Amino acid sequence: MIILLASIFLLGLVVGSFLNVVIYRTLHGESPFEGRSRCPHCHRTIRAVDNIPLLSYILLGGRCRRCRAYISWSYPVVELLTGVLFVWWFVAGSAIFRLTQYPFVHLQPLFWLVIGLLLLVVFFTDLLYGVIPDVIVWILGFSALLYRVLLTMGGIMQPADFWYSLVSGVGVLAFFLGLIAITRGRGMGMGDAKLAFVLGLILGWPRIVVAIFLSFSLGALVALLLLAIGKKRFGQTLPFGPFLVVGTAIALVWGGQLWSSYLTLLF
Ligand SMILES: [Zn+2]
Secondary structure, X not given: OHHHHHHHHHHHHHHHHHHHHHHHHHHOOXXXXXXXXXXXXXXXXXXXXXXXXXXXXXXXOOEXXXXXXXXXXXXXXXXXXXXXXXXXXXXXXXXXXXXXXXXXXXXXXXHHHHHHHHHHHXXXXXXXXXXXXXXXXXXXXXHHHHHHHHHHHOOOOOHHHHHHHHHHHHHHHHHHHHHHHHHOOOOOOHHHHHHHHHHHHHHOOOHHHHHHHHHHHHHHHHHHXXXXXXXXXXXXXXOOHHHHHHHHHHHHHHHHHHHHXXXXXXX
């Protein structure tokens, strides 16, 4: 069991290393599938031995071997988080993935793993560069629609639920567009609105409400903390994508319980 989990963690590290390439190249308009990795500073090709996930970063002390420039902390963190995501997905999956009917027995875990990886990419592109790449939002939205259509066709999901998830997405989009109009785009951007629409499709009703509520609460909390320790000045904005991603992750796992406790509080 330990060997199996260790292998899954290592696989996650390798995939995380690829996600780093996706994050960097998507934002620099390059294909993630072309050419070898290069140092962002000296542009020299990174040798295979210096490109081992996590380990190379530690051994090189977080610097490029050639030009000694510091390598972003985000590289090992993305790798580590992807490794943890893989192990969590494998261990907690048996409790979450309950569809036993072919092909959903394979499709359900695969779908959620892909969604998890794409959301990890969005978290870091927005945190590091303030950008939510359209291409990632398109893939997220297309996968969610396709998955829901397949579930409905397979008789696992009621057609009404399919329409609920679509309406949830449109409702959230309208909410964000309203916010952008009121704040004149100083807080949220169109990237946030498009991502929120797609998250509505992924989460459906009522989880999307939990996710949005959590994102705003976390965003406000972190903004206050940063103001308090003097890291940010009043009026400076934070990227909102990372909060949407964290809110979504919490809503996916505990959304049902959180929603029923809200209702208990209200009535
Ligand atoms: Zn270098």
